[in-house]
Amino acid sequence: xxxxxxxxxxxxxxxxxxxxxxxxxxxxxxxxxxxxxxxxxxxxxxxxxxxxxxxxxxxxxxxxxxxxxxxxxxxxxxxxxxxxxxxxxxxxxxxxxxxxxxxxxxxxxxxxxxxxxxxxxxxxxxxxxxxxxxxxxxxxxxxxxxxxxxxxxxxxxxxxxxxxxxxxxxxxxxxxxxxxxxxxxxxxxxxxxxxxxxxxxxxxxxxxxxxxxxxxxxxxxxxxxxxxxxxxxxxxxxxxxxxxxxxxxxxxxxxxxxxxxxxxxxxxxxxxxxxxxxxxxxxxxxxxxxxxxxxxxxxxxxxxxxxxxxxxxxxxxxxxxxxxxxxxxxxxxxxxxxxxxxxxxxxxxxxxxxxxxxxxxxx
Ligand code: KG4
Ligand code: ZN
Numbered sequence: 001x002x003x004x005x006x007x008x009x010x011x012x013x014x015x016x017x018x019x020x021x022x023x024x025x026x027x028x029x030x031x032x033x034x035x036x037x038x039x040x041x042x043x044x045x046x047x048x049x050x051x052x053x054x055x056x057x058x059x060x061x062x063x064x065x066x067x068x069x070x071x072x073x074x075x076x077x078x079x080x081x082x083x084x085x086x087x088x089x090x091x092x093x094x095x096x097x098x099x100x101x102x103x104x105x106x107x108x109x110x111x112x113x114x115x116x117x118x119x120x121x122x123x124x125x126x127x128x129x130x131x132x133x134x135x136x137x138x139x140x141x142x143x144x145x146x147x148x149x150x151x152x153x154x155x156x157x158x159x160x161x162x163x164x165x166x167x168x169x170x171x172x173x174x175x176x177x178x179x180x181x182x183x184x185x186x187x188x189x190x191x192x193x194x195x196x197x198x199x200x201x202x203x204x205x206x207x208x209x210x211x212x213x214x215x216x217x218x219x220x221x222x223x224x225x226x227x228x229x230x231x232x233x234x235x236x237x238x239x240x241x242x243x244x245x246x247x248x249x250x251x252x253x254x255x256x257x258x259x260x261x262x263x264x265x266x267x268x269x270x271x272x273x274x275x276x277x278x279x280x281x282x283x284x285x286x287x288x289x290x291x292x293x294x295x296x297x298x299x300x301x302x303x304x305x306x307x308x309x310x311x312x313x314x315x316x317x318x319x320x321x322x323x324x325x326x327x328x329x330x331x332x333x334x335x336x337x338x339x340x341x342x343x344x345x346x347x348x349x350x351x352x353x354x355x356x357x358x359x360x361x362x363x
C-alpha cells in the first residue's frame with residue numbers, strides 16, 4: 001500500500017489530498033478562489049498567488065488530519081509543477097519540497113494535464129486502464145487530443161490553435177453577461193434555451209486533429225450585439241441611444257461588462273454556443289478514436305464536467321468512454337496523487353531542485 005500526499009496550486013484552487021494506491025482518496029481538500037476572482041471576471045495571477053500563501057497551510061493540515069503520524073505514514077509527496085501560473089505553482093512546489101526534505105520522502109513533480117487524465121482512474125469502482133486510449137483534454141488553459149499508449153506515454157495528436165475550450169466558455173459567458181466562471185453558467189443558462197433559434201459556425205480544420213474556437217466566439221459576440229441593438233431599439237425606439245457609435249456596444253451595465261440581454265435570448269445563445277462546441281469536440285474525438293483504433297476514450301479537464309458534452313460523447317463513440325466524477329473534473333489534488341502513484345511504482349521521482357515550469361508540455 002502506497003500513500004501519497006499531493007498538492008495542487010497551479011491556478012486558482014489551493015488543494016491537498018491523500019491518495020492510496022492511485023485510487024483510494026482518504027482526503028481531498030480544495031479552497032477555491034472563485035469568489036475572489038469573480039469581480040475581475042477572471043483569475044488575477046498576483047491575487048491568486050497571495051491567496052495560495054494564505055490557504056496552503058490550513059488546507060494541508062486538513063488534508064493530513066486522517067493520519068496520526070504523517071511523517072511516517074506518507075510515502076511520497078507529489079505536486080503540480082506545471083503548466084500553470086508561475087507565482088501560484090511556486091507556493092505548492094516549495095511546500096512540497098520542504099515536506100519531502102523534512103520527512104525524508106521522495107518528491108514527485110507532476111504535469112497538470114497528466115493529473116487531469118488520472119482523475120479517470122480514481123475511486124473504488126474505477127476499472128484498470130486499457131491502452132491505447134484517446135484523451136480529450138478540455139480545460140481552462142488547454143484543449144487537445146492525446147493518444148495515451150501506456151502510463152506516462154503520450155502522443156499529441158492535435159490541439160487548439162487559439163482559445164482553449166474552457167477559455168471559450170468563459171469568454172462566451174462574459175459576452176452573455178453570465179459572470180465567472182463561464183462554463184457552469186453557460187451550461188445552466190443553456191438548459192432553458194431553444195436550439196433551433198440560432199446557429200453558430202463550427203471550425204472543422206478537416207484533415208487535422210486540431211481545434212479552433214476563436215471564430216465561434218466572434219460569431220457569438222456579433223450575434224449578441226445585434227440582439228442588444230434590437231432589444232435596445234424596442235426600449236428606445238428605432239433611434240439608437242446617443243452614446244452608441246456605429247458598431248459599438250449599445251450600453252455598458254458595469255465597468256467593462258456587457259449590458260444584459262433578455263433571459264430567453266441569453267438562454268438561446270448559450271444553448272447555440274454550447275452545441276457548437278460540443279458538436280466539434282464530439283465529432284473530432286469520434287473520428288480520431290476510429291483512425292487510431294483506441295480501446296477507450298478518456299475525458300479530462302474542467303469542461304469534462306459539462307453534462308451535454310458527456311452525454312453526446314457517450315452516444316457517438318463506438319468504444320467505452322471514461323469520465324471522472326464531476327467533482328474531480330476541475331482542479332484538485334487527488335488527481336495529482338493518482339498520477340504520482342503510477343510514476344512512483346515505475347521507479348521515478350524528482351530531485352529537490354524541482355522547479356516550476358509554467359509552460360511544461362505533456363510528455
Ligand atoms: O481544468 P480546470 O479546472 O482548470 C484549468 O486547468 O484550466 O478548468 C477550468 C475551466 C473553466 O474555464 C470553466 O469555465 C470550465 O473549466 N468548466 C466548464 C464547466 N465546469 C467548468 N465548462 C463547461 N461546462 C461546465 N460544466
Ligand atoms: Zn486544470
